[in-house]
Amino acid sequence: MRRLTWRAATLVAARWETAAARTLVLDVPDWPGHLPGQHVDVRLTAPDGYQAQRSYSIASAWPAGGGSRLELTVQRLGDGEVSPYLTDVLGTGDQIELRGPVGGWFVWDRHVPGPVLLVAGGSGVVPLMAMVRARALLAAQQPFRLVYSLRSPEDLYFRRELEQVQRGGRGVEAHLVYTRSAPPGWPVPPGRLDAAALAEHGWPADAEPTCFVCGPTGFVETAANLLVELGHDPQRIRTERFGGS
Amino acid sequence: MATFSPGFGGRRRAARDDLPPGQYETHDFPVLSYGPTPHVPRDTWQFTLTDENGARRSWSWQELLDLPQEDITVDIHCVTKWSKFATSWRGVSLDVLLDDVETSADFAVAHSYGGYTTNLPLDDLLDGKAWIAHGYDGQDLEPEHGGPARLLVPHLYFWKSAKWVDGLRLTTTDEPGFWETNGYHAYGDPWREQRYWGD
Ligand SMILES: Cc1cc2nc3c(=O)[nH]c(=O)nc-3n(C[C@H](O)[C@H](O)[C@H](O)COP(=O)(O)OP(=O)(O)OC[C@H]3O[C@@H](n4cnc5c(N)ncnc54)[C@H](O)[C@@H]3O)c2cc1C
Numbered sequence: 324m325r326r327l328t329w330r331a332a333t334l335v336a337a338r339w340e341t342a343a344a345r346t347l348v349l350d351v352p353d354w355p356g357h358l359p360g361q362h363v364d365v366r367l368t369a370p371d372g373y374q375a376q377r378s379y380s381i382a383s384a385w386p387a388g389g390g391s392r393l394e395l396t397v398q399r400l401g402d403g404e405v406s407p408y409l410t411d412v413l414g415t416g417d418q419i420e421l422r423g424p425v426g427g428w429f430v431w432d433r434h435v436p437g438p439v440l441l442v443a444g445g446s447g448v449v450p451l452m453a454m455v456r457a458r459a460l461l462a463a464q465q466p467f468r469l470v471y472s473l474r475s476p477e478d479l480y481f482r483r484e485l486e487q488v489q490r491g492g493r494g495v496e497a498h499l500v501y502t503r504s505a506p507p508g509w510p511v512p513p514g515r516l517d518a519a520a521l522a523e524h525g526w527p528a529d530a531e532p533t534c535f536v537c538g539p540t541g542f543v544e545t546a547a548n549l550l551v552e553l554g555h556d557p558q559r560i561r562t563e564r565f566g567g568s
Numbered sequence: 569m570a571t572f573s574p575g576f577g578g579r580r581r582a583a584r585d586d587l588p589p590g591q592y593e594t595h596d597f598p599v600l601s602y603g604p605t606p607h608v609p610r611d612t613w614q615f616t617l618t619d620e621n622g623a624r625r626s627w628s629w630q631e632l633l634d635l636p637q638e639d640i641t642v643d644i645h646c647v648t649k650w651s652k653f654a655t656s657w658r659g660v661s662l663d664v665l666l667d668d669v670e671t672s673a674d675f676a677v678a679h680s681y682g683g684y685t686t687n688l689p690l691d692d693l694l695d696g697k698a699w700i701a702h703g704y705d706g707q708d709l710e711p712e713h714g715g716p717a718r719l720l721v722p723h724l725y726f727w728k729s730a731k732w733v734d735g736l737r738l739t740t741t742d743e744p745g746f747w748e749t750n751g752y753h754a755y756g757d758p759w760r761e762q763r764y765w766g767d
Binding site: 326327364366367368369370373374375376377378404408412413414417418419425426427428429540544547548550551557558560561562564566567 | 598600603764
């Protein structure tokens with residue numbers, strides 16, 4: 324049994340994914356490694372000792388040879404306590420504390436059976452991207468399909484990397500579902516993720532995919548119910564709910 | 569070691585002394601589950617108590633409702649850091665269900681529709697500490713929150729309050745359940761911040 328201790332994490336780089344989401348590249352000495360889908364607990368401490376903790380999924384895959392870097396991708400919630408600090412205040416060289424990795428269920432590794440269906444709502448794409456990245460790093464052969472629901476083109480995380488993955492044709496397909504506004508010329512009008520899109524861009528139930536569904540609570544409820552209605556075995560549907568609606 | 573987070577002031581929305589360490593207060597009711605929400609019809613719902621020798625006893629939905637009901641107002645604490653104060657529930661005390669059970673078991677494993685399990689010391693289910701809850705805030709308990717019925721064990725982190733509960737199995741040895749085998753603490757006392765293995 325390994326005790327999860329709080330570790331100092333130093334921000335070494337950061338980049339904006341969208342106007343409201345920032346990827347933090349953290350250096351965490353002696354990082355024990357992680358599986359894609361796991362998360363860390365982040366703890367902030369104010370000068371007077373007041374502390375706040377929140378969970379954030381790890382976005383990066385852990386390199387085979389180890390390493391002390393990990394990435395988190397945080398969406399700013401305007402009225403939030405922790406996320407606006409992480410997106411707008413934390414600067415290069417600053418430290419936060421984290422502990423982990425946490426979670427042994429919402430994880431993919433090469434032993435997970437079957438093809439993989441990833442269903443993301445908004446920032447729920449973060450742990451799913453870690454899975455896509457780990458698959459590439461491990462040169463795993465299981466085919467992946469990602470169905471990623473987002474409000475508008477301005478809300479797309481990991482744009483370049485997803486395009487590369489698409490073009491590379493190495494067994495990862497990504498399909499975007501725009502809920503509020505779509506890019507010019509997009510073949511379908513914006514609207515919520517529905518059974519038709521999951522049937523067309525996911526896997527048929529008899530392919531027995533392992534499904535990972537992540538996003539805000541309401542999104543995960545809807546998407547997981549749709550998958551069950553499409554005949555997927557609930558035992559093969561793993562979910563992670565980020566809170567919020 | 570508390571690393572200083574320059575520029576972090578905090579919002580202190582929950583500077584209450586009845587808030588366990590590391591928690592913050594929420595007024596929503598967030599949902600966390602490892603899979604899809606099972607939708608269990610009341611007319612097929614059953615709750616089965618199995619003792620350490622395998623003897624079983626079951627209650628149907630109507631039989632549950634025919635037992636003495638309690639209204640319970642308690643604070644609840646989720647390991648994902650939110651706490652919710654003064655939540656109100658309706659349900660049956662486990663003291664009632666376990667009343668005439670003779671057992672030498674020290675532990676129980678709660679089982680749920682959908683396959684979820686969680687382990688608890690039997691003592692933590694007795695003496696007015698735990699219920700099978702089927703009402704929330706004056707309404708039937710919604711499926712997302714574990715309806716038709718869930719375990720309610722408010723003095724432990726909320727993953728112990730198994731949603732969609734369909735049974736309790738008494739055991740003489742402690743058998744870790746779903747989250748307990750996936751990195752979370754075997755007991756889960758919020759006041760001692762027992763979140764993960766080794767806490
Ligand atoms: C296992 C896990 C992994 C997570 N991974 C990520 C991640 O990779 N990236 C990420 O950005 N967030 C992630 N989250 C959500 C994160 O933990 C925080 O809940 C979020 O950053 C809000 O915190 P806050 O302090 O800014 O807002 P708070 O002060 O907690 O709340 C602000 C308001 O926003 C609402 N709210 C809380 N969470 C959300 C949400 N996710 N969406 C919409 N409204 C919300 C609250 O109800 C409240 O009204 C994860 C959550 C969990 C449980």
